[in-house]
Amino acid sequence: MIVKEWCSFCGECAGVCPRNLIQVREYALVFNEDDCKDCDTCVKACPINALEKED
Amino acid sequence: MIETDVIVVGAGPAGSSAAKHAALGGAKVILIDKKSEIGSPKRCAEGVSIEGLERLGIKPNHRWITKKIEGVRIQSPDGTDIWLTEDQVKLPEAGYILERKVFDKYMAMDAARAGAEIRVKTLVTGVEKIKDGYIVETESMGKEETYKCKILIAADGPEGHVARWAGLKPAAKAKEMESGVQYEMCNVEFEKQGVIEFYLGSCAPGGYVWIFPKGEDIANVGLAVLPHKAEKTAIEYLDDFVANSPYLKNAQAVEINVGGDPVGGMTKKLYDDNIMVCGDAAGQVNPLTGGGIISGMTGGMCAGQVAAEAIKEDCSKKFLKQYDTIAHEALDHEIKRYKKVQEYLLTLSDEELDSIAHAFEDETFEKISTTEIVKKLVKISPKALLKLGKFV
Numbered sequence: 001m002i003v004k005e006w007c008s009f010c011g012e013c014a015g016v017c018p019r020n021l022i023q024v025r026e027y028a029l030v031f032n033e034d035d036c037k038d039c040d041t042c043v044k045a046c047p048i049n050a051l052e053k054e055d
Numbered sequence: 056m057i058e059t060d061v062i063v064v065g066a067g068p069a070g071s072s073a074a075k076h077a078a079l080g081g082a083k084v085i086l087i088d089k090k091s092e093i094g095s096p097k098r099c100a101e102g103v104s105i106e107g108l109e110r111l112g113i114k115p116n117h118r119w120i121t122k123k124i125e126g127v128r129i130q131s132p133d134g135t136d137i138w139l140t141e142d143q144v145k146l147p148e149a150g151y152i153l154e155r156k157v158f159d160k161y162m163a164m165d166a167a168r169a170g171a172e173i174r175v176k177t178l179v180t181g182v183e184k185i186k187d188g189y190i191v192e193t194e195s196m197g198k199e200e201t202y203k204c205k206i207l208i209a210a211d212g213p214e215g216h217v218a219r220w221a222g223l224k225p226a227a228k229a230k231e232m233e234s235g236v237q238y239e240m241c242n243v244e245f246e247k248q249g250v251i252e253f254y255l256g257s258c259a260p261g262g263y264v265w266i267f268p269k270g271e272d273i274a275n276v277g278l279a280v281l282p283h284k285a286e287k288t289a290i291e292y293l294d295d296f297v298a299n300s301p302y303l304k305n306a307q308a309v310e311i312n313v314g315g316d317p318v319g320g321m322t323k324k325l326y327d328d329n330i331m332v333c334g335d336a337a338g339q340v341n342p343l344t345g346g347g348i349i350s351g352m353t354g355g356m357c358a359g360q361v362a363a364e365a366i367k368e369d370c371s372k373k374f375l376k377q378y379d380t381i382a383h384e385a386l387d388h389e390i391k392r393y394k395k396v397q398e399y400l401l402t403l404s405d406e407e408l409d410s411i412a413h414a415f416e417d418e419t420f421e422k423i424s425t426t427e428i429v430k431k432l433v434k435i436s437p438k439a440l441l442k443l444g445k446f447v
Contacts, residue, residue: 003431008096011214012315016282020219025178032310041229044282047236047289047313 001042006049007050013042059083060366062191063171063359064179064217066093068348069334070210071162072111072355073362078170079210080363084153084203086171087161087193089178095161098212098314098318100237100267107349108151111356113165115151119158121269124150125249132256136151139428140247152251152267152275153348155355182207182220187236188329188370189221205370207330210355215336222325223444227338228387230281231319233345234260236289236307237277238297238432239269245302254296256405259403260284262345264296276303279316279345286399289313292371318342320394325374325382331358339386342399344392350386358381396429399442411436 009029014022019043021032043051063074068087074086102124107264108115126140141149167173177195188205213227244269254264262279276297280289291312297303317437321338325331333339334355344428361378370399403411414435432439 002261008311008313010098011095011212011231012234013263014214015212015218015315016232016316018229020216022214022352023216025087026091026176031096036081045229045232045315046233047234048311049288049290 001029001033001055002052003029004050004052006046006048008048010047012045012047013051016041016045056201056203057085059085060204061206061362062087062189062202062206063208065192065210065215065333065336066090066166066175067098067210067212067351068159068174069336069339069351069355069392070160070208071159071166072352072360073210073333073429074166074171074358075162075169075193075207075330076356076359077206077362078166078359080360082206082366084166084171085174087174087177087179087191087205091176092156093141093163094156095174096310097312098156099155099235099312099316099346100157100265100277101409102150102267102346103153103348104148104150109354110236111349111352113162116161117405119154119161120151121154122152122249123275124152124251126247126251128247128250128252129252129260130252131408131410132258133412135409135412135416137412137415138247140249140250140293150251152269154269172186178212182217184221184329198393199410204235205329206356206365208349208358208362209330209332209336210334211336213317214369216324218330218332218336221327221330223327223330223332227315227317227319230283231317232277232281232313233316233318234282234285234289235262235277235279235314235316235345236293237275237312239273239292239310239312240276240303240306240308241273243268243272243274243276243302244271244305252283255400256408258296259270260286261401264293266302270322274308277312281401301419308339316345316347317341318345318397320384320390321383325379326372327368328375331362331375331378332369335359335444337382339382339390341389341393342397346365352386352388352432355383356387399439402438402442407436411439
């Protein structure tokens with residue numbers, strides 16, 4: 001997952017992740033990419049378009 | 056290893072309330088928050104009811120109140136206004152717009168004055184269930200620390216991991232998590248001062264736009280959408296609204312806030328052996344308004360009080376079930392009923408909202424409360440009667 005520099009670490013993505021794979025630190029997101037099934041829920045939920053899926 | 060009775064994770068209003076009441080009950084409490092500054096960045100539109108604060112025993116303080124709410128304006132998609140202002144009606148659910156950055160800190164200070172210890176800029180990196188409690192692993196500025204507690208209270212927000220790590224279900228499914236964004240703006244031109252404004256319909260699919268006044272020409276201007284109902288992201292809807300609102304043509308943002316709001320109602324399981332969940336993490340949010348300060352603090356108070364008693368007696372889920380009982384007693388009335396209204400509103404098209412608003416224009420209100428508004432709604436709309444008949 002590409003986290004854009006304007007991410008505000010609000011945690012919306014972590015809140016909606018059905019597999020609980022995103023940890024929100026104060027100024028960082030930590031993704032567990034290994035278990036991600038590319039459901040895109042976090043990308044769509046981000047209020048400010050700060051997440052982009054890597055090809 | 057640091058041992059304590061109670062650890063509360065998250066020093067938002069719910070967590071601080073839990074920590075305060077656990078400490079007041081005689082428990083040894085540590086309140087942990089990942090942020091450098093409690094209350095910042097703020098996470099909501101900052102509205103609370105005065106009566107709600109009173110019930111929590113919190114005295115209003117001018118340092119965290121920016122504006123008293125003197126009325127409500129609801130606008131339908133075609134621009135029809137419903138004004139509910141104090142000159143026309145009584146306001147039993149009157150409220151304040153807070154300065155959350157100050158309010159949240161004051162609530163944490165209340166907890167500290169009650170005896171709780173606070174750890175800021177401290178991230179909980181994991182929890183582990185042991186026989187008589189929880190091990191809590193933390194990290195603060197490169198330093199790791201391990202805590203042991205008898206009761207763990209998860210108040211770590213809608214994104215929180217603590218409850219999930221403990222095997223409890225998260226607050227909201229993706230479909231029930233509002234995606235919110237807000238500007239704090241100046242140069243806002245109000246038609247009437249001190250009125251909280253709601254804009255319904257396709258300007259914010261699955262949610263609404265709000266303008267909450269903070270005194271002078273300042274307001275929180277924001278919205279929340281349900282992503283599966285939306286065609287754009289929340290910020291795109293907000294920028295469109297700001298660009299087209301006559302009241303915001305000169306408005307300038309001095310702050311942007313983002314975040315999720317769980318509007319699915321309270322989670323099924325609020326507790327287990329040695330753990331309780333409260334606040335947004337437990338879905339203690341009014342599903343209609345998205346407001347969660349008072350309800351989260353009420354949940355926190357219940358959890359804190361039960362924790363203090365549990366420390367003296369029994370920390371098993373058998374004892375902690377009390378928390379579930381009193382939290383539901385305190386909050387179900389609001390959460391379950393408004394969930395129904397929210398679900399009903401979600402079914403309405405812009406045209407239906409307009410026709411309801413037109414019918415409302417001719418109604419007079421004696422007092423303002425959400426219940427009163429729903430009563431009128433049922434009177435006006437047969438569809439509302441069908442869906443909300445039981446509400447009144």
